[in-house]
Amino acid sequence: MALEHTLTRRRLMGFAAIPATALALLGGGALRPLTAQAQAQAQAPLEVARLGFLEGGVEIQRSGGGWIRVAEGDALSIGDRVRTLRGGTARLEFPWTAIAMGDESEISVQKNRVLTLQLEKGRLDIDPEQSLLRVVTEEAAISGSGRTLVRREPGATFVGSYAGGADVEGNGTTVRLGLNKGTLVRKGAAPTEAMLMSAPPSVLSPAADPQYVLPGQPVHLTWTGLESAYHLEVLSIDSDIPVISLDIDAGQFDLRLNWLGTFRWRVSGRSGPVESQASGEGLICVVEK
Secondary structure (H helix, E strand, C coil), X not given: CCHHHHHHHHHHHHHHHCCHHHHHHCCCCCCCCCCHHHHHHHHCCCEEEEEEEEECCEEEECCCCCEEECCCCCEEECCCEEEECCCCEEEEECCCCEEEECCCCEEEEEXXXXXXXXEEEEEEEECCCCCCCEEECCCCEEEECCCEEEEEECCEEEEEECCCCEEEEECCEEEECCCCEEEEEECCCCCCCCEECCXXXXXXXXXXXXXXXXXXXXXXXXXXXXXXXXXXXXXXCCCCCCCEEEEECCCEEEEECCCCEEEEEEXXXXXXXXXXXXXXXXXXXXXCC
C-alpha cells in the first residue's frame, strides 16, 4: 500500500479512538457534567494522540515506568515521554494536526489547561493551532499557526517559521515570526528580533525529475550549501509533515525507502541550533518490481 494512503487511514483510525472526554478537556468540545462512566474515563490516563508513524528506534516512558519500544498506533497520554534514537522519526497524530519528531529528540506531554508538549532536546516539525497546542522548552514557549520548526540544544532554543504566524515567548517578551523568519532564545534571555533565516542549500540530485527506485534500493542524495551540517526531511507527496527527519553531518546521504509512493526530499543547513531556510525539493518514486 502506498504510504500516503496508509497515513490517511491511520490518522482517521487514531482520531476515532480518542475519547470525547479528552477532546472536551482540551478545548475540542463544550464542557458538560460527566456521567459516572465519563468520570471513570477522566481518571484514567488521558489519551491525546496516537503514534501514527514510526521509522527507526522510538521509545516511550509511561508514568512511573521505564523506557520501552512502541508500535504504530500506540496511544500517547498526558504524562508520557517519547524519544527517538539516532536515525529514528516519530509522527504524533492529533485530531487536528500532526507533529514530526526528528532523530535523537525527546518530548513529554504536560498536564496543563492547554495541551502542552515539552521539548527536552532535538527537533520538532509542527503546524500548531494557537488555542489547542503549545510547545515549550526550558527557554521558550511557542504557539500560533503555520508550519514551524523548533530545535533545542542545551541552553538554547531556535524557532523558525516557514509560513509566518508563530509566537515565541521567552523571559517575558514575545516575538511574532513572519515568513521564513527565525529567533534564537537563550536561557534567561528574551528572544532575539525576528530575523530572516539564512539562504537555503541547493538540491542537486535527484531534483525535479524524479528518480525511480525499488523498495529498499539506495538513493544517493546530494546538495550544496554554506553549512557543514544539515537536516534532511522526506515527505509523502500530500503532506508537509515529514516521515523521515534526520540530522546529517555531510552534503550527501544514501536514503532507503521501503514504502511504495512518490516522495519529496529537502534539506536545511544547521549551525548549532540555528537552521537555514529549507531547500527546494527533489522527487523520488518508489515502485514495485
